[in-house]
Amino acid sequence: MAYNHQEVETKWQKFWDDNHTFEVTEDTNKPKYYAMDMFPYPSGQGLHVGHPEGYTATDIMSRYKRAQGFNVLHPMGWDAFGLPAEQYAIKTGNNPAEFTNQNIEVFKKQVKSLGFSIDWSREINTTDPEFYKWSQWIFEKLYEKGLAYEDEMMVNWAPDFPGGGIVVANEEVINGKTERGGYDVYRVPMKQWVLKITAYAERLLSDLDDLDWPEAIKEQQRNWIGKSTGASVFFDVAGSKDKQVEVYTTRPDTLFGAAYMVLAPEHDLVDQITTPEQQAAVKAYKEQIATKSDLERTDLNKDKTGAFTGAYGVNPINGEQLPIWIADYVLSSYGTGAIMAVPAHDERDYDFAKKFDLPIRPVIEGGDVTQAAYTGDGLHINSDFLNGKNKADAIAETITWLEEHEKGHEQVNYRLRDWIFSRQRYWGEPIPVIHWEDGTKSLVPENELPLRLPHLTQDQLKPTGNGESPLANATEWLKVTREDGMKGRRETNTMPQWAGSSWYFLRYVDPHNNEALASKDKLDYWMNVDLYVGGAEHAVLHLLYARFWHKFLYDLGVVPTKEPFQKLVNQGMILGENHEKMSKSKGNVVNPDDIVSTYGADTLRVYEMFMGPLTQSKPWSEEGISGSRRWLDRVWRLLIDDEDRLRDHVTTVNTGELDKIYHQTVKKVTDDLENMRFNTAISQLMVFVNEAYKAEALPVQYMNGFIQLLAPIAPHIAQELWSKLDNSDDLSYAAWPKYDASQLVEDTAEIVFQVNGKVRGRMTVPLDADREQLIALAEADENVQKSIEGLSVRKIIAIPGKIVNIVAN
RNA sequence: GCCGUUGUGGCGGAAUUGGCAGACGCGCUGGACUCAAAAUCCAGUGGUGGCAACACCGUGUGGGUUCGACUCCCACCGACGGCACCA
Structure with a gap:
């Protein structure tokens, strides 16, 4: 029977869920590998085809490293504070929290349909009070150390911003307009919360040198710091x-x-x-x-x-x-x-x-x-x-x-300025500060954290009109009275969206901890992040802020490493078929749900990885995606007949005809995955399948190995074939295939004969043929003789195993 | 203007240390199967000339180094991304 992706993908996704296959513990006997994606903002639009590209890359690495014996942490979460939910709430009267949670459900369903090996028991959500409790805690530590201060300063004020205007950070101003929405920005003095990122300027600059990051991003950060x-x-x-x-x-x-x-x-x-x-x-x-x-x-x-x-x-x-x-x-x-x-x-x-x-x-x-x-x-x-x-x-x-x-x-x-940290918004983490009537201010006591957002009615959510946050309308929440009778008013500004994303990678290692943002032991084991994949648009915002907070937490002794992300990879953009950026107005948007239902998640994964290098931008192609599906069908038919049974030519007999290509394939795919060259890994798997189609017999051991090599990229079809080949062990943790180097040793080599650098002939000779033998063979070649006829030989270069070049004039 | 990335067939892209340019896929062409089509399998496919053997040209442009350059060096052009009065 033909490969039925819907049946197979549903079956194995359920299997992984039921068996908690990807839930991870701190097994200190194993080396760890922490592979993470930049968590998404769960918009009402749902996933676009750009999301699965990075997610597939980290998933391949996670599955590959698991098979290599690593203890792999591969989590996912939601960067869920932000303006759209607030604006939607003002317009419709819905609660931003409910709206956000609905969006998360949609996103989660979509992400799950792609079959990623994520440990969902560690899912986090920045709007969850149990999470933002620790965002507030970090703010309090910054305040205690003098790194968070309130100051009347020149800020970037965008008065036309919907909802009564907003102050944005320097990094969010592009050409004198807000990055979001493009509203005019004016420099006006205003009292704002500011984080003293400049205190870390030198370290943020010099520690870049040791990071395995794209040079472009490092350079952008260097320019931004501007020493x-x-x-x-x-x-x-x-x-x-x-x-x-x-x-x-x-x-x-x-x-x-x-x-x-x-x-x-x-x-x-x-x-x-x-x-x-x-x-x-x-x-x-x-x-x-x-x-x-x-x-x-x-x-x-x-x-x-x-x-x-x-x-x-x-x-x-x-x-x-x-x-x-x-x-x-x-x-x-x-x-x-x-x-x-x-x-x-x-x-x-x-x-x-x-x-x-x-x-x-x-x-x-x-x-x-x-x-x-x-x-x-x-x-x-x-x-x-x-x-x-x-x-x-x-x-x-x-x-x-x-x-x-x-x-x-x-x-x-330094060109770097301090980080303007307050936003005149409702849907963000409340800044845990109380302003007292005597002009002093104090932090909300640590044991009272999290300071929860109060529920606001649709009317209360509307702009105050004076540039203050809608929280100024939360009359009850606002008022505080101290034991000594002193009256106070809560800070009404909230934190910017960057707060949660500045430390969320720490929470994944211990997401349910009530005592600390994460336990010391777990942080010691898991940090830092071995692979962090996301878009280049976060070059200076998120990545600089996260480094700053991490260094601060390092100084506090909370985290064991100076830097949060050892290796950073920026996936390229997936463009529309017309080579332009996907957008609704251009009508070139591809919806991953459609691809998953028509071709399957494995096809989408294979195609997005095969299109080209992960880091490059590349255009979508409908013919390309169907080609990827055809290849998976071809893999299926290689092993499974029309009655849905294993084909007879899959046998325990090894005729030897696939020895060389199999071991080459194991070597190449292993190398390529190690270096995240997914496109060439897939190409090698295709070469192997082409060879296998020509072979009389398919040794079962090679077929198992091939399925293992395929599994990180196309896990559902691999699991199905793995079970059809009667394997009882768990593919997700089966040891990665090894290649036999002796099978790769050649005893002959094709030598190219050149005359003045132009190829005039070639011949297969024993690998140990020496210079003199090679020269003799080249000189005897008919076409070579024709080319040097009438010329006098000036020089002969001969490199055994490679080439003979006769220089003549 | 400054900084960074990048330029290879009709298209997406390969090419380890300077050693056969174009792996793999898409598309296209031909063949097999079929009453036929689709699907599938097999083969071919950079350009020009030639029945062919083969020859010439060919990795953005112009130079250079080298027996030999997609690869190294210099200058320039285009595309993409970032910064933009930072003294």
Whole structure:
């Protein structure tokens, strides 16, 4: 009978569930392997074909490692806080929790239909109070260590965001608009909870080196952290002895070329130093930029703007007085929010100087300051004791001078900013803080965690209109009274979606623990994650936050490793048949449910792995998927006849005709799986099947081995064939086949004969034929003779086992 | 503009250390089976020329190193992703 995928897949999925096949314990006698996917946000859309790609990859590795004798942890969970559920609730009056749980049920059913070897007893859900209790616990530890603080700071405020506006993290702003939805972002001061990720900047940067991650992601994180080395330089303000402007520069060597100074408009000193005559102009400028969105500010960046404060700074190196301006091309949030401007050697300063007619004095040879700023290296000029020195020497010399004269020092800066951690939302983890009427605040006591989200009615969920979270409407929940009668109000902001995903991988190792986020023993055994697979879109957000929290927990002694994810793999995107990103509007979306019901989960798994390298983006093909199904049918027919019985040619007799290809296949598939080259592993399995079709007899032992090699990729059909071959042991834990290296040894090799690098003949010779023999054979070759006719031989290269190349002219 | 990734048949993609370019699959062509079709099995399939043996061309473009380059080096072009006044 033909292969019936629906029957077989249902049967074995039930078998795995009933037998708890993939539930895992801490068997310390075995080496461990922790393979994990980035857990999904359970949207109402359900799974798309991109999800199974990564999930299949980790599942193959999990099944392969299990057969290799590893104790494998392969879990799944749900990143279930987030805006869509809240917005849906506002619109329909449904409870976000119920809605979320319905979505999870749909997702879970879909994921299960693909036959992954997941330990479902460890399923987690970030919206479960028993889970977010520990998100809150980590926040409290951060607070206790001074790494979570509340501050009036310039935040990214998107007032048009549905539901009354929202503050987003720097990382969530793309081109001056919110990453989600594309709403305009304004920089406004607001009181927010902030996590001090900058305290870990250096470690987040340097520990990247030892990680087995794609270079692109490491590079993105390095750029995001943005370490730079330069100098702080102190400029006195002329006429006011007690005031100093500290600037940061990476080019202290150009100090003699400083022409003016610029403060960020928000800089503290601006109001103190502005002269009475300039006050109106400065005030007008500050108002002008305050109303601009980030996008408008960047758009206008070609056209520099600014205002003169009327004050002057004193260049410490030569006593020269430099006008102090304010301009929004200097950012208050980077360095000291103040710069020395060297228009001759900095493009931004050059543009500004041109616009406001400020002097441009070169201090490095090379370039033409009438045309453009020169940012390259060269010998210094107009620079007193630096004259004649190159950039590197002059930088070192200047820093020495600054330090000796106490006018500055070497300084390292990071582009990374602290992490704005509060969101004006209902559907997130409540921040466990109480604000007391005397102006103090305190944490919710640890024994009262989790601080649960109160139930809100549809009306209460609606925006407050003042930028506050809907939790401000939860009157009863909000009020707290202390034993001493002091009244307090709970924090109404909630945590961002990144909170749960910053540590969820720790919870999988001990998901039901009430005493700790996970027990020390289990963390010691399982951490860190050996393989983490997910999309590249999380390069700086999730992966940086998770590393930060992990390092913090490492410092607390909670986790045993400095880094959470040893190996990271980004699966490529699956594109539509037209090579474009799948989207509803383009009508090229493929629904995995349809594929599973038409062709089966195994076909989907084989196809997605065979399409090409896991890490590459590749287009979907309907013909490709049916080809994968045809191949599985071919595998089935190789072993099973029309009456659904094992074919007669599967025997215990080994004629030897498949020896070589079998052992080659075991070797190649093992190598390929080890290196996650699933496409070439499948191709080798196809080659084996092609050979097997030509063979008279199929030794049962080779057929069993082949099924084992196939099992990680197509587990259902493999299980069915395994049972039809009368195996009584559990395929999921059967020891991985070994190959016999002696079967792979060749005693002959095909030697290529070349003349001037062009192939002119070939011959199969004994492997031990030496140089002289090979040359003789090549020279005797008819076609070779024809090619060298009339030429004189200059040189002959002969490499035994490979090639003979005759050079002649 | 800067950083990263990438470029191979009609299509998806292989190619260990510099040593036969195009494995495997899709598609296409032919054959077998069939009254016929589908399915299946077998064979062929980079381009040009030739009945053929074979020859020439061919891994984004242009150079270079080498007996020999998809592979190493230099310059450039295109695609994709990220960053974007970070002093």
